[in-house]
Amino acid sequence: xxxxxxxxxxxxxxxxxxxxxxxxxxxxxxxxxxxxxxxxxxxxxxxxxxxxxxxxxxxxxxxxxxxxxxxxxxxxxxxxxxxxxxxxxxxxxxxxxxxxxxxxxxxxxxxxxxxxxxxxxxxxxxxxxxxxxxxxxxxxxxxxxxxxxxxxxxxxxxxxxxxx
Numbered sequence: 830x831x832x833x834x835x836x837x838x839x840x841x842x843x844x845x846x847x848x849x850x851x852x853x854x855x856x857x858x859x860x861x862x863x864x865x866x867x868x869x870x871x872x873x874x875x876x877x878x879x880x881x882x883x884x885x886x887x888x889x890x891x892x893x894x895x896x897x898x899x900x901x902x903x904x905x906x907x908x909x910x911x912x913x914x915x916x917x918x919x920x921x922x923x924x925x926x927x928x929x930x931x932x933x934x935x936x937x938x939x940x941x942x943x944x945x946x947x948x949x950x951x952x953x954x955x956x957x958x959x960x961x962x963x964x965x966x967x968x969x970x971x972x973x974x975x976x977x978x979x980x981x982x983x984x985x986x987x988x989x990x991x992x993x
Contacts, residue, residue: 861907
């Protein structure tokens with residue numbers, strides 16, 4: 830089954846800066862933090878010397894099993910430091926979470942209702958059985974910024990997933 834990448838670009842567009850009690854659009858104005866997002870697919874390419882390299886490319890189509898890399902870039906474009914904000918990204922339903930580049934995230938396995946480190950969360954099955962949460966249970970990823978983002982400061986957050 831092939832999926833058009835436009836599907837993923839629309840889902841990545843849901844990435845938002847969130848300040849408690851303020852909608853995402855207002856958060857952008859309140860803190861003047863610009864957020865952009867990109868998605869890439871990892872492709873193995875055989876080099877002329879016979880060795881295989883992993884390349885990131887803008888995907889035209891993706892198929893189950895493809896590894897995706899999501900890159901969220903942020904920058905304080907305002908005239909004052911940005912404080913008390915977080916970046917939240919829902920995980921596309923067609924993608925299984927494979928981790929982040931920095932390990933500072935918290936995750937949700939219930940659609941964003943509750944948050945914690947993956948190792949601290951418990952998943953309750955339909956039959957009432959409780960088990961430790963797995964990466965495949967993750968529905969949302971969040972990074973909390975506990976420090977002010979100075980004027981002009983920028984950075985990126987990266988997470989990975991596999992097309993189901």
